[in-house]
Amino acid sequence: MSSATLRSRASRREAGVVALSAGSMLLGAAALLAVTEQLTGLDVFALPFVASAAVLAMAPRAPLARPTAVLISYASCAPIAVAITAAAGPSVWTATAAAVSSVVAMLLLGAPHAPAAVCAAFIGLTGASPGYPLHTVLPAVAIVLGAALFSARLLPHYDYRPSWHRCGHRSAVRARSTAARS
DSSP states (O other), X not given: OOHHHHHHHHHHHHXXXXXXXXXXXXXXXXXXXXXXXXXXXXXXXXXXXXXXXXXXXXXXXXXXXXXXXXXXXXXXHHHHHHHHHHHHOSSHHHHHHHHHHHHHHHHHHTOOOHHHHHHHHHHHHHTOOTTHIIIIIHHHHXXXXXXXXXXXXXXXXXXXXXXXXXXXXXXXXXXXXXXXXX
């Protein structure tokens, strides 16, 4: 057997182990969300939060998986969506406005996390209560981030190394100052 064949088998095996670790992290996060919903009645097992767990499971080193990106994105998007929904009432148009406003806010804040835009659209569509960011979003995000951080310690092939820096913050500031000088 050639060394290339052995490396190929080893890399497939390693990919399988990494995939199982990611699946285990997602299973843990989804199970915690489900149990929390069953025990508390809070709507934490919702698409945005399961999507966040999937992002952290599949792309743990990506900028959108950084804890800062997750925290800042949800902390900005949910209140924006609540305010837009309070002003316009729930509808598909409100959901659209909430999602678009959230994407703009995330990019300006240097904290992109796509599932937070889904959360904003959900709020705009359903007309979630003004307390939704605190009584649902906050616990759900804490569960997802907690599961990722715990999985990184427990699962040797789950490579979640949390960076608390905002995504592209320095480069965005640099780009704005360069544009201002032009």
